[in-house]
Amino acid sequence: MDLKDSPAEAAFRKEAVAFLEEHASFVRHLDMSHGEWEPMVATLTRWQHILFEHGWAAITWPAEYGGRGCGPVEQIIWNQECSRFGVPASINIVGIGMAGPAIIAHGTDVQRERFLPRILDGEEIWCQLFSEPDAGSDLAAVRTRAVRDGDSWVVSGQKVWSSGAHFAQRGILLTRTDPTLPKHGGITFFLLDMQSPGVTVRPLRQITGEAHFNEVFLDEVRIPDSDRVGDPAGGWPVAVTTIMHERMTLGGSLGVFQRDDLVDLARAATPLDPVVRDRIMRVYSRDRCLDFLNARVISKLGAGQVPTAEGSIAKLCAARVFTDAADVALTVLGPPALTDENPWQRLLLIAPGIHLGGGTDEVQRNAVAERVLGLPREADRSRTDPFADVYLS
Ligand SMILES: Cc1cc2nc3c(=O)[nH]c(=O)nc-3n(C[C@H](O)[C@H](O)[C@H](O)COP(=O)(O)OP(=O)(O)OC[C@H]3O[C@@H](n4cnc5c(N)ncnc54)[C@H](O)[C@@H]3O)c2cc1C
Known part of the structure; x- marks a missing residue:
């Protein structure tokens, strides 16, 4: 490296x-x-x-x-x-x-x-309409139904956690078109015009007070077949392309706090409890380790290889470091920091989402278990049996 x-x-x-x-x-x-x-x-x-x-x-x-x-x-x-x-x-x-x-x-x-x-050029802003109430970690279990009707498709269902859907002009949309195939086979990928009749966007307010996410309801929305990407039963490989690129885009943009700010905070707080000082050192050194983990990912990408477990380990470590950084910073600042708005309080409130978005901690641990420890993949008939038999019966 x-x-x-x-x-x-x-x-x-x-x-x-x-x-x-x-x-x-x-x-x-x-x-x-x-x-x-x-x-x-x-x-x-x-x-x-x-x-x-x-x-x-x-x-x-x-x-x-x-x-x-x-x-x-x-x-x-x-x-x-x-x-x-x-x-x-x-x-x-x-x-x-x-x-x-x-x-x-x-x-x-x-x-x-x-x-x-x-x-x-930003003329059309996009959102991602993948997750559903019953399809998050198990994304290939999407149920939003698309039925062919002449030159278009009629789509009904519900999406959730759709970031920015309230201002997006377009959305990438995963739907189920053939429930008789195993789950990865019967998925179709569309480029949805968010202004289409039948699209309802309902904001979801978060713990921070902001409404960054939305529920999106699709009620007999007509999508022209020309806005389909890939074969009708070939939407999953298109989704995988987007997820691989998402990892690369998100991977480097996680600089949600600067570790030196934490040190400055500690220096200004006198006297500093030795236990708190120890916790700050631990966050500082783990954040430094995160740099090295990210460097391993970069090194692999630079060598033309696709990072697998490295990405999962870095994501797990990042979520832990952000949570711990916010927690110790608020300990240093004391109780008033819980009510006065400040960046550390905000970090504490957004940190739980970082443990979930882009693959939850548990899903990352499964990847590490399989790819690093070589443990067997869990038996899962949803990969081979018709979607309808596994999820709809
Ligand atoms: C900040 C943020 C932004 C997001 N933006 C978008 C967006 O724009 N568009 C979009 O489509 N989605 C978006 N999401 C949704 C995100 O992709 C899902 O939250 C994520 O995939 C997890 O799905 P879920 O919330 O349904 O949890 P579930 O998959 O229902 O998981 C529930 C719990 O079960 C655990 N679990 C699930 N499967 C396993 C397993 N196999 N082994 C062990 N444990 C398991 C999980 O770890 C979790 O603790 C966003 C989420 C966040 C937090």
């Missing part, structure tokens, strides 16, 4: 930093926790447009589709510098990180021409 940038990577990093210093001040440390979402969306859409104009909107997309044509290592360097500079994640993270790669890999030329430019 080589932890240093190569000369080419160092040059890329320098270029990224120069661009951020010149253009990103207006989104630096943008407070996204308060107030109305419309001005926040407008500011971040403006930022997306600037990224597009300067060729930074999609680091890993091929140049022929408007991307920068770089590899995963450059993506991670870009994420690191954005995090260091305090730049928020792209408003179109689903468009750039999931919908675009799926359309590039599995879409038609007409779909590429129609959707990709609008994703890049």
